[in-house]
Amino acid sequence: MLTSKQLEEMSKMEINKIDKSTLVDIQSVKIDTSLPAVERMQKFFSQIKNPYCFKCGDTPVRVRFKEDGKEINELLENYLLNLKNSKNC
Numbered sequence: 001m002l003t004s005k006q007l008e009e010m011s012k013m014e015i016n017k018i019d020k021s022t023l024v025d026i027q028s029v030k031i032d033t034s035l036p037a038v039e040r041m042q043k044f045f046s047q048i049k050n051p052y053c054f055k056c057g058d059t060p061v062r063v064r065f066k067e068d069g070k071e072i073n074e075l076l077e078n079y080l081l082n083l084k085n086s087k088n089c
Contacts, residue, residue: 002045010050015062023055024048 002010029047031040048054052063 001042007051011052011064013050013053015053015060018053018060020055020060023050023053023060025055025057026061027056 024047026048029044031043033040035043045051054061
């Protein structure tokens with residue numbers, strides 16, 4: 001299992017300084033949803049290697065979070081509502 005210190009170090013890595021060939025393609029990650037949450041998380045971390053930097057196909061992805069930012073649920077809800085409203089125009 002990754003330590004808090006390891007996760008913090010990973011969160012500070014810059015995508016443009018990482019060898020892209022070392023990034024894991026998130027599409028290759030397989031999680032058994034019948035496992036308990038802790039085991040699913042452990043399996044995810046062991047497969048993805050760095051949850052902050054990975055690939056989706058050939059596209060490198062860098063994940064960042066703002067400490068004072070909105071919750072992801074709220075952001076997704078707003079995004080979907082905006083999509084719905086823009087289609088009604």
